[in-house]
Amino acid sequence: MTENxxxxxxxxxVAFETVDIFGIIKKLLDGDSDGICLLCSDLEGCWQLFKSQFKIQKAAGGKVLNFKNEVLFIYRFNKWDLPKGKLEKGESIEECAVREVEEECGITNLSIENELDTTFHIFERNNTVILKITYWFLMKTTYNEKLTPQLEEGIEQVVFKNKIETEDALKNTYENIKLLFL
Known part of the structure; x- marks a missing residue:
């Protein structure tokens, strides 16, 4: 969505005011469209209207670096991903990010360095279209022990990857994750 x-x-x-949002979303989810650029004159107003059409799910996670400057990845659903998860009631975004990374990876000694870009993606669950808003943080850790994947979340592997391994992992990840490496 842009004002430009x-x-x-x-x-x-396409002009935002003229589109059928759910028609576009259905085409995207069905794989019948690669995307659309929505034009509007009031970006904030259009964004609020767009968001109001969905159930919102907030999540947070981390791009974690170890002392070797390697990046922590999880392998789930046949893709490399970064650890993240849903915000719990009464929890801050930062608390959620740290908790989810700890739970999904069996890691401790995390410190948030700074906030990264927020990502958005749309999916359907139980006939409900959900807009997931994920808040990302750059984190560092001194943890140097065995990592433990959270198997009940479908996580098969947890590994730190060096620069070359990270470039390879980014060939088999989600588009939103790639944004965090630009």
Whole structure:
């Protein structure tokens, strides 16, 4: 979504006010569309209206670096991913990010360095279309023991990857994760 009507994109540009949001989402979820660029004159107003169409799920996670500057990855659903999870009631975004990384990876000694970009993705569960908003943090750790994947969450592996291994992992990850490495 953008206010820039001259944006350079290969996506079809459509005025936000004229679209059927759920029609677009259905095409995206069914794989019948690669995407669309929504144009609007009031970005904040359009964004609030767009979000109001969905059930919102907030989550947080981390791009964790160890003392060798390696990145912590999880392997789940046949893709490399970064650890993250749902915000619990009464919990801050930062608390959620640390808790989820600890739970999913069996790691401790995490410190948040700074906030990274927030990512958004849409999925369908039980006939409900959900907009997941994930808050990301750059974290560091001094942890140097065995990592333990949270098997009940479908996590098969937890590993730190060096620069070359990270580049390879990014070939088999989600587009939103790639954004955190730009």
């Amino acid at each position: 009507k001259n944006i350079s994109t290969s996506l079809n540009k």
